[in-house]
Amino acid sequence: MSVLIYAENHNGKFPKSALEAVSYGADVAAMLGTEAIAITCGTIAGDGGLGNAGASKVLTAAVNGTSDSQQMSKLVLAAAAQTGANVIIFSHDVAGKMIAPRVAARLDAGLVPGATALPSADFVVRKNVFSGKAIAEVAMLTANKVITVLPNSLGVKNTGTTAATEAFTADLGAARITVKEVKTENKDGEIPLPEAELVVSAGRGMKGPEHWGPIEELAKILGATTACSRPVADIGWRPHHEHVGQTGVTIRPNLYIAVGISGAIQHLAGVNGSKTIVVINKDPEAPFFKAADYGIVGDAFEVLPKIIEAAKAFKASH
Amino acid sequence: MKILVCISKAPDTTSKIAFTDGGSKFDENGVQYIVNPYDEWYALVRALELKEAGGGNVTILSVGGADYEPIIRKALAIGADDAVRIDAAESDSLFVAKQIAAYAKDQAFDIIFCGKETINYNGSVVPGMVAELLDLPLISLAVKLTVNGNTATVEREVVGGEEVIEVATPFVVSAAKGMAEQRIPNMRGIMAARTKPLTVVPAASAEASTAVKNYTLPPAKSGCKYIDAENAGSLIQLLHEEAKAI
Numbered sequence: 258m259s260v261l262i263y264a265e266n267h268n269g270k271f272p273k274s275a276l277e278a279v280s281y282g283a284d285v286a287a288m289l290g291t292e293a294i295a296i297t298c299g300t301i302a303g304d305g306g307l308g309n310a311g312a313s314k315v316l317t318a319a320v321n322g323t324s325d326s327q328q329m330s331k332l333v334l335a336a337a338a339q340t341g342a343n344v345i346i347f348s349h350d351v352a353g354k355m356i357a358p359r360v361a362a363r364l365d366a367g368l369v370p371g372a373t374a375l376p377s378a379d380f381v382v383r384k385n386v387f388s389g390k391a392i393a394e395v396a397m398l399t400a401n402k403v404i405t406v407l408p409n410s411l412g413v414k415n416t417g418t419t420a421a422t423e424a425f426t427a428d429l430g431a432a433r434i435t436v437k438e439v440k441t442e443n444k445d446g447e448i449p450l451p452e453a454e455l456v457v458s459a460g461r462g463m464k465g466p467e468h469w470g471p472i473e474e475l476a477k478i479l480g481a482t483t484a485c486s487r488p489v490a491d492i493g494w495r496p497h498h499e500h501v502g503q504t505g506v507t508i509r510p511n512l513y514i515a516v517g518i519s520g521a522i523q524h525l526a527g528v529n530g531s532k533t534i535v536v537i538n539k540d541p542e543a544p545f546f547k548a549a550d551y552g553i554v555g556d557a558f559e560v561l562p563k564i565i566e567a568a569k570a571f572k573a574s575h
Numbered sequence: 576m577k578i579l580v581c582i583s584k585a586p587d588t589t590s591k592i593a594f595t596d597g598g599s600k601f602d603e604n605g606v607q608y609i610v611n612p613y614d615e616w617y618a619l620v621r622a623l624e625l626k627e628a629g630g631g632n633v634t635i636l637s638v639g640g641a642d643y644e645p646i647i648r649k650a651l652a653i654g655a656d657d658a659v660r661i662d663a664a665e666s667d668s669l670f671v672a673k674q675i676a677a678y679a680k681d682q683a684f685d686i687i688f689c690g691k692e693t694i695n696y697n698g699s700v701v702p703g704m705v706a707e708l709l710d711l712p713l714i715s716l717a718v719k720l721t722v723n724g725n726t727a728t729v730e731r732e733v734v735g736g737e738e739v740i741e742v743a744t745p746f747v748v749s750a751a752k753g754m755a756e757q758r759i760p761n762m763r764g765i766m767a768a769r770t771k772p773l774t775v776v777p778a779a780s781a782e783a784s785t786a787v788k789n790y791t792l793p794p795a796k797s798g799c800k801y802i803d804a805e806n807a808g809s810l811i812q813l814l815h816e817e818a819k820a821i
C-alpha cells in the first residue's frame with residue numbers, strides 16, 4: 258500500500274498545482290499510515306522540492322513528459338504497480354485531466370475529479386459541481402482510488418525535508434500521436450491563468466482594446482495575470498486564452514478584480530471560487546456586485562488611475 | 576467518416592440550483608434541460624462540418640433515461656443522422672464510460688467526439704475513460720480539428736497556450752471552445768428530427784465506482800463592502816490589511 262502522486266514539472270520546475278497535489282497526497286498517506294511517493298518525468302535538480310511538499314520518495318522517469326495520454330498512463334500504472342499504490346493523486350490540470358481518467362479506467366477505480374478537500378476516513382471527497390454553484394460529497398466505492406486536486410484549493414506543505422530520489426523506467430510502448438508544434442501565448446514571466454493567485458480582468462466596459470493599458474499596468478504592479486470576459490475575447494480585443502467563465506477557463510485565485518464586467522451568471526461560473534472579489538462598475542445595479550467582497554461604483558477610467566497610484570505606493574513600501 | 580458524438584444533458588445555465596431530500600437530490604422543479612454546451616456547440620457541430628465536407632454519418636449517443644429524448648431530438652434537429660440511447664441512470668463517470676465503450680467497441684467509429692466537460696458534474700473524465708477502455712488515443716481539450724484522409728490535425732489547450740498534434744483515426748477527442756460555432760436548428764431540421772432513428776439499447780452490466788452522498792450550497796458572501804470612487808486608492812490598503820489578498 259502507498260499513495261502515488263503524479264507531479265508534472267515544466268523544464269525541471271514544479272508549478273504550484275503540482276506541489277499542491279503532492280501535499281494532498283502526503284496528507285492522504287498520513288491518514289492511511291503509509292508513504293507518499295511522487296513520480297515525475299525528465300530531469301530535475303535534487304528532489305525538485307517535492308520532499309518539502311511532503312513526498313517521502315521521488316521516482317524520476319528518464320523520459321520527457323509527452324502529450325500521449327496512453328504513454329503517460331502506462332508510466333503511472335507501472336509506478337503504481339511497483340509501489341503497490343492503491344490511491345493515485347493528480348492535479349486537476351491539463352495533464353491530470355488527460356492521464357487520470359485512463360489510469361482510473363484501467364484500475365477499475367473510482368475517480369473524483371477536482372477535489373477541494375481531503376478525503377474523510379471513509380473516503381468521501383468534496384468537489385464543486387454545477388460550475389461552482391454547489392458542492393458535492395462524493396463517496397469512493399472501489400479498492401483503488403484516483404483523485405485529481407483542484408488547483409488553488411488547498412495549501413502547500415513546508416516540511417523542511419528532502420526526499421530520496423530513484424530512477425524509474427517503464428515500457429511506454431510506441432507513441433500514437435505526434436506533436437507538430439507548441440504555441441505559447443504567454444508573455445515572458447507571466448503566470449498562466451489557471452495557476453495565477455492574483456487576476457485583473459476586464460470586460461466590454463473598457464470600450465475597446467486600446468484602453469487596456471491601465472488593466473495591464475495594474476496587473477503588472479500587483480504581479481497579477483490578466484483575464485477577460487467572453488465577448489471581449491470573441492470580438493478579438495483580447496486573446497482567447499484570457500477568456501474566463503463557463504465556456505472559458507475556470508479560475509479560483511486569491512484575488513479577482515473585475516473591471517467593466519456585468520457579472521453574468523456564465524461569467525461568474527468561472528470565477529466564483531475566487532477568495533476575494535473586487536468589482537469596479539459604473540452601474541450600481543450590475544449583478545456582479547452581489548458576488549463581490551469589495552465594490553466601487555464608478556467610471557473605470559477615473560477609478561483605475563487612483564488604484565494604480567495606491568498600488569505603486571504600496572509596492573514601493575512593501 | 577463514421578462519427579460518434581457523446582451527448583450529455585445539463586440544466587440550462589440560468590437554472591436555480593437547489594436540492595431536495597435533505598440535500599441528496601438535485602431539485603428539478605422548474606429546471607429546463609439543454610444539451611451540454613460543449614457537446615452541442617463544439618463536438619456536434621464540428622462532427623457535422625466534417626461530414627458535410629467529406630461524407631459519412633454522425634451518430635448521437637447518450638447514456639440516460641427516457642427524459643433524455645428531448646435533448647437527443649435537439650441534436651438530431653441540428654443535423655445528426657441517427658441516435659442511440661443506452662437506457663441507464665448516469666450513476667457515475669466510469670459507469671457512463673463503460674456504457675459508451677461497450678456500445679462503440681464493435682462499431683468501427685473513426686472519431687468519437689465528447690465535450691470537454693459537463694457543466695453540472697464538471698468532471699472532464701468520461702472521454703479519457705472511454706479512450707482507455709477502447710485502447711484509443713485521446714486528444715483532450717481540443718480547440719481545432721481538421722481531417723485529411725486517415726490523419727487528423729488537432730490543436731489542443733496546454734498550460735499557457737496551444738499544441739498542434741497529428742493522430743491517425745480512430746481516436747477520442749474532447750471538444751473545447753473554438754472547435755466550431757453554435758448552430759441553431761431550423762424548422763426543417765426540427766421536422767426531420769422527428770422521424771430520424773433513435774434506438775434504445777439496454778445497459779451493459781457495470782457497478783458504480785462513486786456515489787454522490789450529499790449536496791450543499793457554497794456559503795453566501797457576507798455582502799459587498801463599497802468604497803467611494805473618489806477614495807478608490809484605499810482599496811489597496813483593504814486588500815492588504817483586511818482581505819490579506821496582496
Ligand SMILES: Cc1cc2nc3c(=O)[nH]c(=O)nc-3n(C[C@H](O)[C@H](O)[C@H](O)COP(=O)(O)OP(=O)(O)OC[C@H]3O[C@@H](n4cnc5c(N)ncnc54)[C@H](O)[C@@H]3O)c2cc1C
Nearest residue numbers: 460461462486487502503504517518519521523539540557
Ligand atoms: C451559454 C453561455 C455561455 C457563456 N459563457 C461565458 C463565459 O464563459 N464567460 C463570459 O464572460 N461570458 C459568457 N457568456 C456571456 C455572458 O452571458 C455575458 O454576455 C458576458 O459575460 C458579458 O460580458 P461583459 O460583462 O464584458 O459585457 P457587458 O454585459 O456588456 O457588460 C459591460 C459592463 O461594463 C460596465 N461599464 C460600461 N462602461 C463602464 C465604465 N466606463 N466603467 C466601469 N464600468 C463600465 C457596464 O455597466 C456593464 O456592467 C456566456 C453566455 C452564454 C449564453
Ligand SMILES: Nc1ncnc2c1ncn2[C@@H]1O[C@H](COP(=O)(O)O)[C@@H](O)[C@H]1O
Nearest residue numbers: 581582638689690692693698699700701
Ligand atoms: N450520460 C452521458 N451520455 C453520453 N455522453 C456523456 C454522458 N456524460 C458525459 N458524457 C460525455 O463526456 C463528456 C465529459 O463529461 P464529464 O466527464 O462528466 O465532465 C461530456 O461532455 C459528454 O460528451
